[in-house]
Amino acid sequence: MSNATLTRPTVVTGPSKTAKPGSRLPPGEKSLVASPGTWFVWAGIAAFFIFLFGIVLSVLVDSLGRPWFNTWLPENFTTAWYQQAWTRFNLTHIMGVTLLVAFSVIIISVVIGVPASYVLARSSFPGKNIVTLLFLLPILIPPITYGIPLATVMYNFGLGRTILAVILVNLVPSVPFVIITMTPFIEQINPAIENAARMCGANTRRVFTKILAPLLIPGILAASILVLVRTVGMFDLTFLVSGPNSDTLVVAIYRAMTAAGGGESRQLISAMGVLYTALMLLILIIALRFINPTQLVAQVKEARED
Amino acid sequence: MTVATVTSSRAKSSASLSHRLAERGISTRLLLLVPAVVFALGLFVYPFLYGLGLTFQPLPATQAQWGGGLFANYVAFFKDAFTFDSVWITMRLALPVALFNVLISVPIAFKLRNRFRGKRTLQALLVLPITLGTVLTAQGLLIFAGRQGWLNRFLIETGIIDQPLQLVNNYLGVMFSLIISGFPFAYLLISSYLSGIDPSLEAAARTLGANWKQRFLRVTLPLLAPGLATTFILTFVLAFSVFPSARLVGDASGETRVLALMAYRSFAEQLDYAMASTIAIMMGVVELIVIAVVFLGRSFLYKGSTGGKG
Numbered sequence: 001m002s003n004a005t006l007t008r009p010t011v012v013t014g015p016s017k018t019a020k021p022g023s024r025l026p027p028g029e030k031s032l033v034a035s036p037g038t039w040f041v042w043a044g045i046a047a048f049f050i051f052l053f054g055i056v057l058s059v060l061v062d063s064l065g066r067p068w069f070n071t072w073l074p075e076n077f078t079t080a081w082y083q084q085a086w087t088r089f090n091l092t093h094i095m096g097v098t099l100l101v102a103f104s105v106i107i108i109s110v111v112i113g114v115p116a117s118y119v120l121a122r123s124s125f126p127g128k129n130i131v132t133l134l135f136l137l138p139i140l141i142p143p144i145t146y147g148i149p150l151a152t153v154m155y156n157f158g159l160g161r162t163i164l165a166v167i168l169v170n171l172v173p174s175v176p177f178v179i180i181t182m183t184p185f186i187e188q189i190n191p192a193i194e195n196a197a198r199m200c201g202a203n204t205r206r207v208f209t210k211i212l213a214p215l216l217i218p219g220i221l222a223a224s225i226l227v228l229v230r231t232v233g234m235f236d237l238t239f240l241v242s243g244p245n246s247d248t249l250v251v252a253i254y255r256a257m258t259a260a261g262g263g264e265s266r267q268l269i270s271a272m273g274v275l276y277t278a279l280m281l282l283i284l285i286i287a288l289r290f291i292n293p294t295q296l297v298a299q300v301k302e303a304r305e306d
Numbered sequence: 307m308t309v310a311t312v313t314s315s316r317a318k319s320s321a322s323l324s325h326r327l328a329e330r331g332i333s334t335r336l337l338l339l340v341p342a343v344v345f346a347l348g349l350f351v352y353p354f355l356y357g358l359g360l361t362f363q364p365l366p367a368t369q370a371q372w373g374g375g376l377f378a379n380y381v382a383f384f385k386d387a388f389t390f391d392s393v394w395i396t397m398r399l400a401l402p403v404a405l406f407n408v409l410i411s412v413p414i415a416f417k418l419r420n421r422f423r424g425k426r427t428l429q430a431l432l433v434l435p436i437t438l439g440t441v442l443t444a445q446g447l448l449i450f451a452g453r454q455g456w457l458n459r460f461l462i463e464t465g466i467i468d469q470p471l472q473l474v475n476n477y478l479g480v481m482f483s484l485i486i487s488g489f490p491f492a493y494l495l496i497s498s499y500l501s502g503i504d505p506s507l508e509a510a511a512r513t514l515g516a517n518w519k520q521r522f523l524r525v526t527l528p529l530l531a532p533g534l535a536t537t538f539i540l541t542f543v544l545a546f547s548v549f550p551s552a553r554l555v556g557d558a559s560g561e562t563r564v565l566a567l568m569a570y571r572s573f574a575e576q577l578d579y580a581m582a583s584t585i586a587i588m589m590g591v592v593e594l595i596v597i598a599v600v601f602l603g604r605s606f607l608y609k610g611s612t613g614g615k616g
Contacts, residue, residue: 041417044410045428051486052435054456055446062449072459116342125331131339134346140597142547144566145590146350149357152579172349175342204335233439235550236566240573253441254550270449273442280437288430 056277063270085271089252097163098248098279101238102231105170106224112171113178114220118212120179121186135176143236146172151240161243169237174227181226185219186212225287232280249276357583364580379584389568389585393592396546396564399477401596403484404542407492408534415497416526432490443483444554448474451482479555480562484548488541495540499533500526535604539597546593565589 063081065074085091120132138146150169151160159165189212197211235250242251253272327333364378374381383389418425435443451457451473458470473479503526511521549566556562565585573582 037413038417041414044414048486048489049431051450051482052431054450055438055443055486056434058450058456059442059446072456112341112345115338119335119339123331123333123335125336128331131343134343134351138346138350140543141590142543142566142593144547144549144569145586145593146354146357148569148573148579148582148586149360150349150353151573152360152583153353153356168349171345175345179342204338229436233436235440236547239550240570250439250441253445254554257441257445257554266449269445273445276439277437277442280439284433284437288433 081267081271085268109174109178117179117182121183163246165241181223361584400545403545407488407541411492411496440550477561483551495537
């Protein structure tokens with residue numbers, strides 16, 4: 001990283017680099033003037049956050065403001081919209097449905113998914129690829145593609161607009177999701193521990209409850225929280241089968257926004273939106289105590305310093 | 307071991323049947339897989355096949371209008387300009403968004419990969435859009451970027467523009483909402499792929515005299531390319547099945563009349579389940595074609611281990 005090695009290729013590539021003030025600095029020191037690349041990166045991040053905070057704050061202010069038309073801020077602040085929204089849309093019921101659906105989906109998908117991911121992680125058998133593909137497809141295919149045939153079947157069975165239907169459709173992407181996130185967790189556990197337990201006379205059920213379950217608790221928690229976030233946020237599938245008595249919070253907000261005759265008052269919807277975000281934020285704060293944000297999408301080791 | 311395999315291939319073997327099956331991986335352990343498979347067959351494969359069957363049972367009205375007998379739904383899908391145009395509308399929305407999210411994430415992930423103060427906070431903030439969800443993002447965009455929103459107000463008062471910009475209820479609105487929900491996802495994915503690349507490779511290139519451009523183009527990018535392809539596919543899938551935001555911040559009868567919206571309309575408004583299934587399944591087909599093209603392109607790239615999954 002000495003001066004010589006840094007300057008030699010810059011001469012080769014062209015004169016534009018020689019003007020850069022950083023090339024004259026002694027090794028180990030950074031230029032105080034940021035490079036165009038750095039400017040670009042920070043400008044992009046800033047633009048993103050301006051939009052993000054703009055969106056969040058404007059909904060928050062809207063839900064608290066009395067009349068807000070042509071000014072920077074509303075004239076008065078009030079919490080009345082929340083009370084009004086709570087009674088108008090019967091949010092006690094909607095919140096109850098949302099949580100009932102979310103927790104049922106978590107429990108069922110963990111009970112079905114974890115044993116399956118155990119088999120996929122530990123043994124190879126004929127047709128394993130087909131089974132893996134079967135579990136991958138619901139994640140790859142857009143929800144609407146299988147959601148519409150699925151909803152048609154649900155209506156045919158007379159399950160349309162029931163909470164049971166909402167739970168069932170939400171299980172379709174959740175079970176494969178649990179299987180796929182749990183498989184690496186199970187692969188990490190040393191099989192020797194299980195073998196030892198088996199030699200001591202434990203049957204499969206005892207291996208599961210006494211050996212695997214305690215070791216898998218962190219993984220199951222992480223997967224459950226992700227399923228919770230996905231189920232509370234899942235719009236497409238729930239919307240296709242839910243009715244007035246089985247709407248989750250997202251669907252209720254959507255229905256209020258698109259209601260015939262100009263929709264509901266904007267502030268009522270904003271108030272519901274804030275409640276939704278608060279609920280999700282609460283879940284996510286709990287989640288971040290257990291998992292690293294980058295683990296949400298892949299398991300990573302911390303980048304090494306160079 | 308050799309004795310066992312030899313005997314198991316013969317009809318008469320001293321080992322029990324269960325033992326021989328276990329050697330091929332079939333044992334009672336597989337029973338643990340049964341609930342998941344039954345579930346997948348019942349709630350995914352059966353409805354899917356049922357929907358596929360429905361597409362060949364067109365309504366008499368569809369048959370009368372488009373002909374084609376059993377294939378009337380497909381004839382209608384390809385010949386009805388109103389329906390078929392939405393394929394291009396969806397593509398015109400999903401492809402640029404996915405490309406933008408991936409391309410913008412690369413330099414940002416690249417700059418932010420080193421440790422610095424507040425990195426964890428920044429990453430936590432980037433996860434924030436997940437809590438918003440499409441519906442709240444739509445509501446926020448309508449207020450924030452609407453004609454009287456803060457964004458237009460700021461731009462007018464600083465004198466950058468003199469007419470409020472039309473940023474919502476059109477193509478742009480949906481694009482913004484897709485970027486806000488898709489970019490954090492793309493960034494997290496790419497930064498995790500990037501952290502899987504051994505920094506000593508780049509350090510080695512540096513000692514050999516490569517400048518940053520050469521280091522990026524010759525070392526990092528080829529290693530990152532398969533990860534980029536995967537990220538592109540995943541963000542594309544997210545953007546392709548956009549539905550609520552196309553209705554809420556878009557122009558649902560014009561510029562953003564996406565396939566998901568068309569399928570939903572046939573399903574819930576026209577109650578034509580056969581046509582709805584046809585559109586839904588064609589939507590899956592179009593998406594799989596794009597994914598296949600990207601994977602095909604990916605197979606020409608570097609095939610070795612990138613350690614991309616860490």
